[in-house]
Amino acid sequence: MSKRGIEPLAPGLQKVAPSWWQDTRVRTLLQFLFLIGMGAVAALGKAVHPPMGIPGSSGILWLTPMVLGYVLIPKRGAGVLMGATMALWGVPMGIHNDLVYNLGLYGATGLALDITAALPRVNIRNLFGALFCGVFAHMVKFGFIVDAALTSGVTRNFLILGLAKSALLHVAFGAGAGLVGWLIYKVWQNRRRNSQGQAGKSA
Numbered sequence: 001m002s003k004r005g006i007e008p009l010a011p012g013l014q015k016v017a018p019s020w021w022q023d024t025r026v027r028t029l030l031q032f033l034f035l036i037g038m039g040a041v042a043a044l045g046k047a048v049h050p051p052m053g054i055p056g057s058s059g060i061l062w063l064t065p066m067v068l069g070y071v072l073i074p075k076r077g078a079g080v081l082m083g084a085t086m087a088l089w090g091v092p093m094g095i096h097n098d099l100v101y102n103l104g105l106y107g108a109t110g111l112a113l114d115i116t117a118a119l120p121r122v123n124i125r126n127l128f129g130a131l132f133c134g135v136f137a138h139m140v141k142f143g144f145i146v147d148a149a150l151t152s153g154v155t156r157n158f159l160i161l162g163l164a165k166s167a168l169l170h171v172a173f174g175a176g177a178g179l180v181g182w183l184i185y186k187v188w189q190n191r192r193r194n195s196q197g198q199a200g201k202s203a
Contacts, residue, residue, distance in 0.1 A: 031073050032081075038069030039084040039085025042106075046086070047093040056170035059138050059177050062086065063109070067181030069135050070113055071124055079117070079137070083110025105144050112140035127182055134178025135171050 020105045045061030086095075087102035096102055116122060116136045123129040146163065 022113075024048045030100050031075070035069050035073055035078050035081045036085045038065045039082035041065040042082060043089035043093055043095060046090065046095050054169060056138065056142065056173040057165040058082050059134075059141075059170070059173040060180065063134060063138055063174065063177035064180045066110065066113060066137070067124070067130060068184050070117055070133070071130065071181060071185045074117065074124065076114060076118065076165075079110035080107060080111030081110070083153070086110075105141060108144050109137050109141040110139040125182075125185065127179070129184075130170040130178040130182035131175045132178070134176070134181070138170050138174025138177065139167070142167060147170040175176075 012166035042062040042065040045065060046058055049061050066079065066086070069082050070078050083106040084103060086106045087099065090096060090102045090106070091099050096105075111135075113133055116133045117124045117129075122132060124133050
């Protein structure tokens, strides 16, 4: 259960689910594996994103799966789990080369997603909630990179373009990731409702 009492994955699913889905341990394991899978998808999205020289642009491909994963499985720690999974997969996929750096970067992003989604007036399953979570998580990632760059003396694209412009780009792409994740969820939700409605009519 989430903090709002929302059924994980799909409200009302228990009515049509097979008997094995009624087992809490099985359901928890499947949700755990699903979140790990979304972390792997996020890593893949980051790996295939072409170098465009636009700070934060890859967020559409890697942050969207994390937002969507949390929308579908609104459990505490889901963001950190996806972020850690992304960091682990990021090493063989060539997303940076330092596992510790990956864990810090994407783990912090996932933690920011967990914290933001847990705020009393934030519902990540609503449009504005998804936008807010996406922006906040992406800005935490931006802050992590800025701090790492300033302390290491490494010049990055966002420093060349300017911090203000880069911050705005991260806000925009973070909002975009939240929007895309929410839209995918709404499409899935509408299709599920339609299928349940048709099943009810035929019964």
